[in-house]
Amino acid sequence: MLFNSFEFAIFLPVVVGLYWVLPHRWQNRMLLVASYVFYGAWDWRFLGLILLSTVVDYTAGRKIGYWRDSDDPAGTARARRWVALSVGTNLTILGIFKYFNFFTASLAGLLGSVGFEVGDGLLLGIVLPVGISFYTFQTISYSVDVYRGELEPTTRFADFALFVAFFPQLVAGPIERAKVLLPQILRDRQFSLQQFVDGLALIFWGLFMKVFVADNLAPIVDSQFSDPEVTGFGALIGVYAFAFQIYGDFAGYSNVARGCAKLLGIELMVNFRFPYISLNPSEFWRRWHISLSTWLRDYLYIPLGGNRAGVVSTYRNLALTMLLGGLWHGATWLFVLWGAYQGTLLILHRLTADHVSRIPILGASRRWTPAGVIKMLLMFQLVCVGWLIFRGQSVTHILGMLEAIVTLRGIADLSLARDLAFYVVPLLVIEALQLASGREEIHRTRHVPIPVRSAVFAVLTYLLVFHGASSQAFIYFQF
Amino acid sequence: MDVHRSSKPGLALTRIGSWVLAVVAFVAVLELCARVEDRVVWGAPMVGAYSFDAIFGADSIGWRPRPGGEYRQFSINAYGFRGPEVAPEPGPGTVRVVVLGASESFGQAESSGSEYPRALETTLTRLQDDASVHYEVLNAAIPGMSLPRMHEYFDRWVRRFSPDVAVVYPSPGFYLDDTPPADSIRPRNGGFTPPDGGFRLRSRLRSALAAFLPDEIETWLKRRGIRRTRAGHDPNWPWRTVPEERLELYETHLAELLRGLQNAGVETFVVTHVSGIDRPLSPEDESLLVGWQRFHPRADRHVILQFEEEANARLRAVAERVGATVVDAAAELDPEATWFSDHQHFTDLGAGRMATVIAQSIKEASVR
Numbered sequence: 001m002l003f004n005s006f007e008f009a010i011f012l013p014v015v016v017g018l019y020w021v022l023p024h025r026w027q028n029r030m031l032l033v034a035s036y037v038f039y040g041a042w043d044w045r046f047l048g049l050i051l052l053s054t055v056v057d058y059t060a061g062r063k064i065g066y067w068r069d070s071d072d073p074a075g076t077a078r079a080r081r082w083v084a085l086s087v088g089t090n091l092t093i094l095g096i097f098k099y100f101n102f103f104t105a106s107l108a109g110l111l112g113s114v115g116f117e118v119g120d121g122l123l124l125g126i127v128l129p130v131g132i133s134f135y136t137f138q139t140i141s142y143s144v145d146v147y148r149g150e151l152e153p154t155t156r157f158a159d160f161a162l163f164v165a166f167f168p169q170l171v172a173g174p175i176e177r178a179k180v181l182l183p184q185i186l187r188d189r190q191f192s193l194q195q196f197v198d199g200l201a202l203i204f205w206g207l208f209m210k211v212f213v214a215d216n217l218a219p220i221v222d223s224q225f226s227d228p229e230v231t232g233f234g235a236l237i238g239v240y241a242f243a244f245q246i247y248g249d250f251a252g253y254s255n256v257a258r259g260c261a262k263l264l265g266i267e268l269m270v271n272f273r274f275p276y277i278s279l280n281p282s283e284f285w286r287r288w289h290i291s292l293s294t295w296l297r298d299y300l301y302i303p304l305g306g307n308r309a310g311v312v313s314t315y316r317n318l319a320l321t322m323l324l325g326g327l328w329h330g331a332t333w334l335f336v337l338w339g340a341y342q343g344t345l346l347i348l349h350r351l352t353a354d355h356v357s358r359i360p361i362l363g364a365s366r367r368w369t370p371a372g373v374i375k376m377l378l379m380f381q382l383v384c385v386g387w388l389i390f391r392g393q394s395v396t397h398i399l400g401m402l403e404a405i406v407t408l409r410g411i412a413d414l415s416l417a418r419d420l421a422f423y424v425v426p427l428l429v430i431e432a433l434q435l436a437s438g439r440e441e442i443h444r445t446r447h448v449p450i451p452v453r454s455a456v457f458a459v460l461t462y463l464l465v466f467h468g469a470s471s472q473a474f475i476y477f478q479f
Numbered sequence: 480m481d482v483h484r485s486s487k488p489g490l491a492l493t494r495i496g497s498w499v500l501a502v503v504a505f506v507a508v509l510e511l512c513a514r515v516e517d518r519v520v521w522g523a524p525m526v527g528a529y530s531f532d533a534i535f536g537a538d539s540i541g542w543r544p545r546p547g548g549e550y551r552q553f554s555i556n557a558y559g560f561r562g563p564e565v566a567p568e569p570g571p572g573t574v575r576v577v578v579l580g581a582s583e584s585f586g587q588a589e590s591s592g593s594e595y596p597r598a599l600e601t602t603l604t605r606l607q608d609d610a611s612v613h614y615e616v617l618n619a620a621i622p623g624m625s626l627p628r629m630h631e632y633f634d635r636w637v638r639r640f641s642p643d644v645a646v647v648y649p650s651p652g653f654y655l656d657d658t659p660p661a662d663s664i665r666p667r668n669g670g671f672t673p674p675d676g677g678f679r680l681r682s683r684l685r686s687a688l689a690a691f692l693p694d695e696i697e698t699w700l701k702r703r704g705i706r707r708t709r710a711g712h713d714p715n716w717p718w719r720t721v722p723e724e725r726l727e728l729y730e731t732h733l734a735e736l737l738r739g740l741q742n743a744g745v746e747t748f749v750v751t752h753v754s755g756i757d758r759p760l761s762p763e764d765e766s767l768l769v770g771w772q773r774f775h776p777r778a779d780r781h782v783i784l785q786f787e788e789e790a791n792a793r794l795r796a797v798a799e800r801v802g803a804t805v806v807d808a809a810a811e812l813d814p815e816a817t818w819f820s821d822h823q824h825f826t827d828l829g830a831g832r833m834a835t836v837i838a839q840s841i842k843e844a845s846v847r
Binding site for chain 1: 497498500502504505509512513683693
C-alpha cells in the first residue's frame with residue numbers, strides 16, 4: 001500500500017479515527033493489526049519474516065536484560081550470546097533475502113573467470129521483501145541498546161511487535177531507535193490538536209515532494225539515463241534531476257511517515273535536514289538519511305573503534321562503514337562503489353580539512369556568504385557524482401555519462417532545463433523560506449500570517465493536485 | 480478585568496476573520512493559478528470564460544461552435560468549423576470534403592491536429608496521385624449531434640461552403656436516449672451571447688478526482704448512478720431487447736440525411752460506427768460498457784452493443800438503397816485499446832487509422 005495511493009487515502013483516516021476512540025491498550029493492538037494489513041497488502045507471505053524477527057528479538061531482549069542485570073559472573077557473556085543470536089538472525093534474514101543471490105552470482109562470476117563454470121543453479125528464486133533493511137536494523141538496535149543498558153527490555157509482546165511493524169515507518173524508515181519509539185508506544189498518548197495539524201502539514205509536504213517533485217522528475221531521469229546517445233547537457237540535467245528525484249522521493253516518504261505518526265500522537269525522528277546546503281561530505285551525512293547515518297555511526301563505526309584508535313584505524317573504520325552503508329542500499333557492486341566513493345570523500349575531507357580551511361572559497365565556513373554559496377554548489381557537484389554512480393547501470397555507463405558531461409557532447413536541449421526548473425524551483429523556494437525563517441520544518445510556520453500561509457499552500461496544492469504525476473513506488477522500497 | 484473580558488470576543492472574531500480570509504485566499508489563489516496556467520500554456524485570457532463548453536453557443540443558425548472560439552487544443556475557425564481558416568468557396572482544383580458527425584468526429588481526446596477529419600486531409604493528399612488536386616476537409620461535426628440535427632445544420636449552413644464530398648459518421652447511441660433525437664439545432668435570434676465565465680477550477684477538480692479514483696470505484700459509482708436512474712422509472716422502462724421503433728427511426732433519419740446530401744449534389748460516404756469494446760467482453764471492456772451505459776441508462780448493456788450492430792446493418796442497407804458509399808469502419812477497425820480513449824472516442828492512433836480507412840474508400844471511389 002503506497003502512501004500516494006487511493007487505498008492509503010482510505011486506510012489512514014479509518015485507522016486514525018478508530019485509534020482515537022480506543023483505550024490505550026486497544027490502540028496498540030489495533031495499530032499492530034493495521035500495520036500487518038498495511039504490510040500484507042504487498043505480500044502477506046513476508047509477514048512471517050517480520051514475525052520471526054519480532055519473536056527472536058523480543059525473546060533475546062528479555063534474556064539480554066535478565067543476564068545483563070544478573071549477578072552471575074557469566075551473565076555478560078550469556079547476554080552477549082543473546083545479542084549475537086538477535087543480530088545473527090536479523091543478518092541471516094537480510095543475507096538470504098537480500099544478498100544471497102548477489103554473493104553467489106559474484107562467486108560464480110569469479111569462479112567462471114578462472115575456468116569453473118557454475119551456472120545459475122546456485123541462485124534462489126526469491127523476491128526482496130519490502131522494507132527488510134529497515135526493520136532488521138531497527139530490531140538490531142533494540143537488542144544492542146538493551147545490552148548496553150540504554151533501554152529496559154519490554155515485557156509486552158504486542159507492544160514490541162508494534163515497535164517492529166509500526167506502519168508509518170515500516171517499509172522505508174526512518175530507522176527508529178527503540179529507546180525513542182518504544183517508550184512512546186508503551187505510554188498513554190494524549191490527543192493534541194496542534195500535533196494533529198502538524199502531522200497533516202507534514203503529510204501534505206511529503207506528498208508534494210514525492211508526487212510533484214520526485215515522480216515528475218522520474219521520466220526526465222529515465223530518459224537521460226537510458227539514452228545511449230545522451231548529450232552532455234542531457235546527462236547533466238539527468239543527474240541533477242536524479243539528485244532531486246531521490247531527495248523528493250525519500251525525504252517525502254520520511255515526511256509522510258512522520259506526519260502519519262504525529263496523527264497517532266507519536267514523534268519520529270527528522271530524517272533529512274536540507275542535505276544539499278552541506279558545505280562538506282561530513283555535513284552531508286549529518287543531513288542526509290540521518291536515521292541510517294547515525295545508526296551506522298552508533299552500531300558499526302563506533303563499535304569498530306571509531307576515531308579512538310589512531311588515524312589509520314579511523315580511516316579504515318570510515319571506509320568500512322561507508323562500504324557497508326553502500327551495500328545496505330542494494331545488492332549490487334555499484335552500491336558498493338557508491339559507498340566507496342562516499343567513504344573516500346569523507347576520508348579526503350578529514351585528511352585535507354586543515355589545509356582546505358586556508359584556501360579562499362573552499363575554506364568558507366559561513367554558509368550564506370558568496371564564498372559559502374560557491375562552496376555549497378561545489379559540494380553539490382560532488383554529491384551528484386555520487387548520484388551518477390548510484391543511478392548508473394554499469395561502470396561503463398557511468399563513465400560514458402561522465403565523459404558526455406565533461407566533453408559537453410552534443411547540442412543542449414534547453415527544454416530539459418525548463419522542465420527540471422519547473423519541478424525543482426517550488427521545492428527550493430519553500431525550503432529557502434523555511435531556512436530564511438529559521439524554522440526548519442514545514443509545519444513550524446505559525447509566525448507567518450494565516451492568509452499568506454493559506455496562499456502558499458494553495459499554490460502547492462494546485463501543483464500537487466493538477467500537476468502531480470501518477471502514483472509510482474518509492475525508490476527506497478527496494479533497499 | 481473588564482477590558483480583558485471584552486477583548487476575548489474581539490480576539491475570537493479576529494481569529495474567525497483571519498480563518499475566513501485564509502479560506503478565501505486559498506480558493507482565490509487556486510483559481511488564479513488555473514488562470515495563470517491557461518495563460519502561459521494556452522495563451523488564454525486571464526478573465527472571461529475559458530472552457531470546452533464556452534466554445535459552443537447558439538445564433539440564428541443554431542447551436543454550434545462559436546466562430547473564433549479557442550479552448551486548449553480546440554480552435555474554431557471564422558465559420559464555426561474546428562480547424563484552420565478556409566475560404567467560403569473551394570479554390571480551383573480543390574476537392575472539399577465535409578465531415579458530419581458528433582463528438583467522435585469533432586475530436587475529444589486527440590491532440591491538436593490529430594482528430595480524424597484533420598488526419599483525413601493529410602492522408603487524402605498523401606494518397607493522391609494527381610498533384611494538381613488538393614483536398615480540403617471541413618470538420619462540421621458538433622458534439623451531441625444527431626442525424627436530424629446534422630441534416631438541419633447542413634441545410635442551414637454547411638451547404639453554403641459547396642462541399643464536393645460528405646463523410647457522415649452517425650452515432651446510433653443517441654437513439655437509445657429516453658427522448659428520441661429532435662430535429663432542431665435550436666437557432667436563436669440575434670448573434671451569440673457571451674459565454675458564461677465561472678470558476679475554471681471546477682472541471683479540473685472533477686478530472687483530478689476521476690484520475691485519482693481506482694477504476695473499480697469509478698465503475699461502481701457509474702453502476703450506482705445507472706441503478707438510481709432506473710429506480711426512478713417504471714419497471715418496464717428499461718430496454719431488455721433492442722427497441723425496434725428506435726432502429727426504424729434511425730434508419731428513417733439516416734435515409735433522409737443521405738438523400739438530402741445527394742440532392743445537394745454531394746458525393747456521400749457513410750461510415751459504420753465503431754466502438755472500443757471487444758467481444759467477448761474482458762473486465763476492461765465491461766467497465767467501458769458501464770461508462771457507455773451511463774449515457775443511455777434505459778438500455779441494458781447487451782442492448783447497447785446489439786443496437787450498435789443492428790444500426791450498422793441498417794446503415795449498410797440504407798446506403799445501398801440511396802446510392803451512398805459505405806465505409807465499413809466497424810469491419811476495418813479492430814477494437815484495439817490503443818485506438819480508443821474511452822468506449823468510442825479516438826486516440827491519436829485511432830483517429831489516424833480511421834482517417835486511413837475513410838481516405839482509402841474515397842480514393843477507391845475516385846473522387847476528383
